[in-house]
Amino acid sequence: MVLRFCGIYLWLRLINNMMIIQFILVVFFLFALLKVSSRYRSKELKVSEAIGWVLFWVAAILVVANPNSTTMLAKILGVGRGVDAVMYLSIAFLFFLVFKIFAHLEKIESQITKLVRKETLGQSKKYESSTRNS
Amino acid sequence: MIFVILPAYNEEQKIGRVIRDLFQHGFKNIVVVDDGSSDETVFESKKAGAVVLSHDINRGQGAALQTGNEYALQNGAEIIVHFDSDGQFNVKDILAGVKKIQDENLDIIFGSRFLDNRSKIPFFKKYFILPISRLLNNKITKLKLSDVHNGFRIMHRRAAEKIIITQDRMAHNSEIPRQVYENNLKYKELPVEVFYFEKGQGVSGGFKILWDLFVAKINK
Numbered sequence: 405m406v407l408r409f410c411g412i413y414l415w416l417r418l419i420n421n422m423m424i425i426q427f428i429l430v431v432f433f434l435f436a437l438l439k440v441s442s443r444y445r446s447k448e449l450k451v452s453e454a455i456g457w458v459l460f461w462v463a464a465i466l467v468v469a470n471p472n473s474t475t476m477l478a479k480i481l482g483v484g485r486g487v488d489a490v491m492y493l494s495i496a497f498l499f500f501l502v503f504k505i506f507a508h509l510e511k512i513e514s515q516i517t518k519l520v521r522k523e524t525l526g527q528s529k530k531y532e533s534s535t536r537n538s
Numbered sequence: 539m540i541f542v543i544l545p546a547y548n549e550e551q552k553i554g555r556v557i558r559d560l561f562q563h564g565f566k567n568i569v570v571v572d573d574g575s576s577d578e579t580v581f582e583s584k585k586a587g588a589v590v591l592s593h594d595i596n597r598g599q600g601a602a603l604q605t606g607n608e609y610a611l612q613n614g615a616e617i618i619v620h621f622d623s624d625g626q627f628n629v630k631d632i633l634a635g636v637k638k639i640q641d642e643n644l645d646i647i648f649g650s651r652f653l654d655n656r657s658k659i660p661f662f663k664k665y666f667i668l669p670i671s672r673l674l675n676n677k678i679t680k681l682k683l684s685d686v687h688n689g690f691r692i693m694h695r696r697a698a699e700k701i702i703i704t705q706d707r708m709a710h711n712s713e714i715p716r717q718v719y720e721n722n723l724k725y726k727e728l729p730v731e732v733f734y735f736e737k738g739q740g741v742s743g744g745f746k747i748l749w750d751l752f753v754a755k756i757n758k
Contacts, residue, residue: 503756506753507756507757510753510754510757511757513706514704514706516595516597517597517598517601517706520593520594520595520597520601521593521597521601521604521605521608523594524571524591524592524593524594524605525591525605525608525609525612527591527592528589528591528609
């Protein structure tokens with residue numbers, strides 16, 4: 405009972421000290437973590453991918469919960485503020501993701517074409533043999 | 539055996555006439571690759587007597603041509619002609635081209651609007667769009683051609699076996715010369731007539747082609 409109250413008290417303090425945006429983001433990232441775990445359990449993700457995503461979202465939560473933690477990163481990268489460093493990295497990461505999705509889409513497109521072609525040529529063969537038999 | 543490939547997407551108005559014209563000039567193996575048309579292209583083509591291959595869904599002109607090539611090769615084609623299904627080319631040019639490819643033992647012939655003055659190319663296109671496109675295209679394909687993206691092509695079996703069209707949309711017109719260069723094929727140009735009665739690809743089409751080529755490059 406006491407522990408429970410302590411827990412709630414700590415949460416409230418935490419929330420109280422956060423800006424609303426931080427709270428929303430943390431909830432959102434926790435949700436993303438849940439999603440990763442459910443996708444891993446339904447075998448949509450490989451172990452390595454799941455670990456990668458968990459690390460990514462946990463890092464995101466840590467950064468949002470304590471923005472000052474990025475000052476180090478900013479110093480290493482030579483960028484003025486921690487938030488800026490995170491922004492730059494995020495944009496780079498997004499570009500990378502879009503690029504990956506793009507490449508994947510092209511691959512799917514060309515696979516569809518091959519499938520359609522196979523079907524078309526297969527049908528023409530059937531058509532010919534049936535006309536030959538008749 | 540000569541196979542004439544007609545890629546067609548919603549060409550019910552014109553394709554019948556093109557096929558009949560080809561038959562009248564003595565071509566026997568006419569293959570329409572219907573690229574998922576929603577109109578009566580298939581019906582009109584069959585009515586005119588062509589073999590019809592149908593893509594279930596629209597995949598683009600490049601995809602249709604590759605399907606046609608594979609069909610023709612499977613059925614023992616010696617010479618494959620890429621022609622347009624909307625009647626913008628002159629069937630008589632095929633006769634001259636086939637003779638040329640056989641006489642000079644060539645691998646592939648590209649049609650060109652610039653080798654004689656039969657084609658009435660619109661002014662802006664002739665003196666502005668095409669020269670710029672040609673410059674870019676020759677750079678990309680490494681082949682010196684007098685025309686750009688002319689869909690008229692005649693290839694020997696040797697060439698059709700080597701050239702594999704992976705550009706499903708319009709960029710195959712650059713991809714093919716590039717593969718001719720890479721495979722060291724013997725090519726020449728042939729003066730052909732182009733009738734202008736509708737819009738071509740336009741400038742935005744040109745940018746789409748560059749984009750497709752760029753994507754293919756980074757995906758390699």
